[in-house]
Amino acid sequence: MFGKKRVAIVGAGLTLFRRRLKETGKELSYEASKMALDAAGMELKDMQSVVMGTAPDAFDGVHMKGEYLADGAGAYRKPYTRVFVGGGTGVFTPLAGWWHVASGQFDSCLVVAEEKMSSCYPHPQYAFTTIFDPILERPIGMNLIWIFALEMHRYMHKHGIKKEDIARVSVKNKGNALNHPCAQLGAKITVEDVLNSEIMAWPVQRLDVSPTSDGAGALILVSEDVAKEITDNPVWIDGVGWCIDSTLWTNRDLYYPDYVECAARMAYKMAGIKNPPKEIDVAEPYDPFDYKELHHMEGLLLCKKGQAPKLTAEGVTQRDGELPINPSGGLLGVGNPIAAAGLMKVCEIFWQLRGEAGKRQIPGDPRTGLAQAWGDLMQYGSVIVLRR
Amino acid sequence: MSEKIKHYQGEALKSADIKEGKVPTEKFRPKVKFAWSAGIAIGKFLEELKKGKIIATTCTKCGRIMVPPRIYCENCFKPTDGWKYVKDTGTINTYSISYLAADASRLKEPILVAIVDWTVLLKAWG
Amino acid sequence: MSEVAIVGVGCVGFRPILPELSYKELMYEAAVKAYEDAGIDPRKDIDVFVTCAEDYLEGFSIYDEFVPDQIGAVLRHLFTVSGDGLLGLANAYMLIKTGHFDTVVVEAHSKASDLLTLMDVIAFALDPVLNRPLGGHPYYVAGMEMNRYLHDTCTTIEQCAQVVVKNKKNACGNPYAAYSANITLDQVLCSETCFYPLKKLEISTPADGCVVMVLASEKVAEKLTDKPIWVKGVGWCTETPNLETRDWSKAADTRLAAEMAYKTAKIHNPWKDLDLVEINDLFAYKELQHIESLKLCEYGEAGKLTEEELTARNGELPVNPSGGLLGMGYGLEASGTQKLLEVVLQLRGEAGCRQIPDAEVGLAHAWRGIPTATGIVAVLSNIR
Numbered sequence: 065m066f067g068k069k070r071v072a073i074v075g076a077g078l079t080l081f082r083r084r085l086k087e088t089g090k091e092l093s094y095e096a097s098k099m100a101l102d103a104a105g106m107e108l109k110d111m112q113s114v115v116m117g118t119a120p121d122a123f124d125g126v127h128m129k130g131e132y133l134a135d136g137a138g139a140y141r142k143p144y145t146r147v148f149v150g151g152g153t154g155v156f157t158p159l160a161g162w163w164h165v166a167s168g169q170f171d172s173c174l175v176v177a178e179e180k181m182s183s184c185y186p187h188p189q190y191a192f193t194t195i196f197d198p199i200l201e202r203p204i205g206m207n208l209i210w211i212f213a214l215e216m217h218r219y220m221h222k223h224g225i226k227k228e229d230i231a232r233v234s235v236k237n238k239g240n241a242l243n244h245p246c247a248q249l250g251a252k253i254t255v256e257d258v259l260n261s262e263i264m265a266w267p268v269q270r271l272d273v274s275p276t277s278d279g280a281g282a283l284i285l286v287s288e289d290v291a292k293e294i295t296d297n298p299v300w301i302d303g304v305g306w307c308i309d310s311t312l313w314t315n316r317d318l319y320y321p322d323y324v325e326c327a328a329r330m331a332y333k334m335a336g337i338k339n340p341p342k343e344i345d346v347a348e349p350y351d352p353f354d355y356k357e358l359h360h361m362e363g364l365l366l367c368k369k370g371q372a373p374k375l376t377a378e379g380v381t382q383r384d385g386e387l388p389i390n391p392s393g394g395l396l397g398v399g400n401p402i403a404a405a406g407l408m409k410v411c412e413i414f415w416q417l418r419g420e421a422g423k424r425q426i427p428g429d430p431r432t433g434l435a436q437a438w439g440d441l442m443q444y445g446s447v448i449v450l451r452r
Numbered sequence: 453m454s455e456k457i458k459h460y461q462g463e464a465l466k467s468a469d470i471k472e473g474k475v476p477t478e479k480f481r482p483k484v485k486f487a488w489s490a491g492i493a494i495g496k497f498l499e500e501l502k503k504g505k506i507i508a509t510t511c512t513k514c515g516r517i518m519v520p521p522r523i524y525c526e527n528c529f530k531p532t533d534g535w536k537y538v539k540d541t542g543t544i545n546t547y548s549i550s551y552l553a554a555d556a557s558r559l560k561e562p563i564l565v566a567i568v569d570w571t572v573l574l575k576a577w578g
Numbered sequence: 579m580s581e582v583a584i585v586g587v588g589c590v591g592f593r594p595i596l597p598e599l600s601y602k603e604l605m606y607e608a609a610v611k612a613y614e615d616a617g618i619d620p621r622k623d624i625d626v627f628v629t630c631a632e633d634y635l636e637g638f639s640i641y642d643e644f645v646p647d648q649i650g651a652v653l654r655h656l657f658t659v660s661g662d663g664l665l666g667l668a669n670a671y672m673l674i675k676t677g678h679f680d681t682v683v684v685e686a687h688s689k690a691s692d693l694l695t696l697m698d699v700i701a702f703a704l705d706p707v708l709n710r711p712l713g714g715h716p717y718y719v720a721g722m723e724m725n726r727y728l729h730d731t732c733t734t735i736e737q738c739a740q741v742v743v744k745n746k747k748n749a750c751g752n753p754y755a756a757y758s759a760n761i762t763l764d765q766v767l768c769s770e771t772c773f774y775p776l777k778k779l780e781i782s783t784p785a786d787g788c789v790v791m792v793l794a795s796e797k798v799a800e801k802l803t804d805k806p807i808w809v810k811g812v813g814w815c816t817e818t819p820n821l822e823t824r825d826w827s828k829a830a831d832t833r834l835a836a837e838m839a840y841k842t843a844k845i846h847n848p849w850k851d852l853d854l855v856e857i858n859d860l861f862a863y864k865e866l867q868h869i870e871s872l873k874l875c876e877y878g879e880a881g882k883l884t885e886e887e888l889t890a891r892n893g894e895l896p897v898n899p900s901g902g903l904l905g906m907g908y909g910l911e912a913s914g915t916q917k918l919l920e921v922v923l924q925l926r927g928e929a930g931c932r933q934i935p936d937a938e939v940g941l942a943h944a945w946r947g948i949p950t951a952t953g954i955v956a957v958l959s960n961i962r
Contacts, residue, residue, distance in 0.1 A: 068677045080462025095461040120639035127634040127703040130660045131819045131950045144816040146660040150640040167675035189556035194639040213548035265550035308656045440643040483698040486637035491600025526647035
C-alpha cells in the first residue's frame, strides 16, 4: 500500500433489525448515520461525500430509491452516489466509500446501507420474482428459496455433506446472535430443531434460512491524516475485492463460488495476504442460508473445498476457536435487510478489531478481519479486509 | 459493542398493527409494464421452441454449444459462429422439491425443479 | 497521482425504437465498438466495469445480474451505479485516481421502448406519502419549476422555445440523433400546452441507445491512443429529493457540481475557458437554467444569450451542438453519456459537419430528471 492513500473506518452505527420497523427508510438511514457520526465524534458537516447502498427498489416501493433516501443519509447538497450489487451491496458500499477517499477526491465519506423490505406486499419474497430473466426464467415462477436449494443440494452432493453438518452453522450463528443488541432471531436451538423444522424447498428448511428484515447501518470513512487527528484506534481498509460471474448461473457447477474466490484474491493481493487461514483472525462471510457460510469459507480460501463442515463440527469456527466465523450471529441470527446485512458484518469486524464487541468479543488480539457479501443470481462476491 | 453507543433505534411493529390500522399506512400499486425485445438470439430460440425444438449457438474458439443461445460468446467475447439443434435429454445436475410459491405462501402440491446438463453440452469452463 | 483519460467510445443508437436488438445485444454492439476504438481485449485489459442503471427502467431487480456477459465482464470486477452514466464516469475517475486500477469501462443505455409505462415509473419515484397520492403525470413538477424560473428571471417563453429550434436543428448533422428536425419558433409556440407553461415540443422524447466508454490512467492511455481526452475535473451533487425544500428556480445541484469540477479543472471563467458545453435539456427551459447554474452567465441572462444566438453551433460558446436531448432523444440514464460522447468526438476532431473549430476544452453535464435534484458535471480537454 506504500505510496497509495490509506483509508480508515473511525465510527460505525446500526439500527435494530426486525421483520417490520415503524421507521421509514429515510428515518432508518438517519438513525444509523447519526449513531456512526456520534461514535466517531464527528458531525455531518465534516463529511465531504456520501455513498448509499440499498438493494432492490421493489422493497421500499420507490423508483430511484437512492434519491429518495438521500436526505435521510445526510446527503443534502453533497456529492452522493448509490451503488447496488444485490446482496453484495452491504460490503460493496464501504468499498465505494473507500475509493472516494483513496482517490484523494475527498477526505471523508459517510457510508450508509439501508433496507426496508417490509413495505413490499404481500411478502418481500414476491419482489424477488423480478430478479429473474423475464423471458427465460420468470414464466417458470421461480422462487428465491428454491434456487438456493438447488445450490445447497449440489454442494451437499459433490462433497457428501449431510444436513446435520450444515445445521451446526445455524445453531452457532443464532446462538452467537443472542449477544447482539440488534439481533432479530437470536436463539438457543439444536441441530434436531433445524432438522425438524418445516421444509420449504428440499433440502432447505425453515431454520436454515435468514429472515426478511428492515434495518440500516453506517460507517465513517476518513483519510489517514484525518484519522490520526480524531482517533488513536482507526481500523484500516487494507484490501478490497469484488467480482461478478455470468448471468447464466445454470451454466456452471454450483458447488463452488468462483466469483467469491476471485473477489477474495483481489482483496488479499491488495492487503498482502498470502496465507488466509493463518493471517485472518476473524471473518464474517455472508450467511443468508447456513450452507452459504460453508460455501463462502471455501470460496474465501479459508479452508480447502469440502472441508468447511469439518471445521465447524470441530469447533474451529466458534468465537473461541482458531478461526472465529460470524461472531456477530450473521444473517441467520441478526437478520437480513439485504444491503444493511453486509454492512452489519463490516461493523462487526470494526468493533471486533477495536475490542469493542462486548459479549461477542473474540479472545486474543485480533488484528486482521474480513467481511464478505454475496449477491445477485448466485453470482456476486464482495470482500473487504480490515486491519488494525 | 462500542461503549459510546447506548441505544439502538428501531420500533418493531406486528402485522396486526398494520391490519388494524394502529399505524398510518399508504398503499400503492405501481403501473409497471414492460415488453422486452427478445432480440436476435432469444427470438430464434422461442420460434424453435414453438416447433418443439431446442436450438443453440456455437463458439468455435472455446468449443462450447450454448443454450440459451446468444449472439456473443461471453467467455471469448466474440460473436458466436453458428446454430445447432440440441437433443431434449440431459443429466440432472441438481434438483429441489419446493413447497413454496413465489410469494412465500405454501403450495398444496410441491413442485420439482432441477438444473439439467444437456447431453451434447461440453464442459462449460476450463 | 495519475491523470485520467477517455481512450475509447462506442455508441449504438440513438433511435426512437430498436426492437430488433434485445438490451443485451444492444450493449454488446456498443461495447465491441468501444473496445475496438480503444484497441483493447475486455477479457484481459480491463480492471473494472461500471454499469449505470435503475431497476425500474429496465424491468429487473438487481440489474447488474444481467450485464456481465455482453460487455466482457464474466468473472471480472463489475458493479452498478444507480445513476446517470456521467456518475459512472465520476466513479471510474476516482477508481483510477486511487492508483490501484488502470482501465475502467463505463456503460449506460436506454431501452425506453421496452418500458410501456415510463411516466408511471417516473411517478413511482415521487415521495410515496407526500407527493405520489396527489396523482397526475409527474412532469407537472417541470411545469411548476419552469413557471417559477420564468417568473424569477424574466425569461420569455419565446427564449425557451428558441432552445428547441436550435437543438433540433443541431441534431440534423448528428448520425446518433433520433429526433432531428428543422422546425420554426412558431411551431414550438403553437404546440399543445402540456404542463403550463411547458409545451409539447419543449419536452424531450425517449430514445433507445447505448454508450460505452473506456477510461485509462496516464501510462495506459499513452500506449493506447494519440488522442486521449483528459478528464480534468468532475463534480456531482444531490440537493434534496424533497419537492418541498428545494430551490425551484436555480438548479443548486448543478451549481455545486460545477464548482467542484471547475476547482479541480482550474476553470476560472467558464464562458471564456470552455469551447463547448453539452448540458441537460430534457425540457427546453432546463437548458437555460443550467447555463446559469453552470456559471456560464449571470442568473437570468441565459434567455438573452440564446435569443442572440451566442449559444448556437457557430456562436461564441456552442451549447448542445449534438442537438441535446431534444434532438438526440432522451436516453434515460444514458443522457449524460450522450453528452460525453459529443464532447469526446468534438475534442478529437471527429464530429463531422458538427465540428467546432479548435475545440480544446469541453463540458458534459447530466441531471437525473424528474423528480430529482441531482447534477453531475465533467470537464474534459484534449490538452493534458
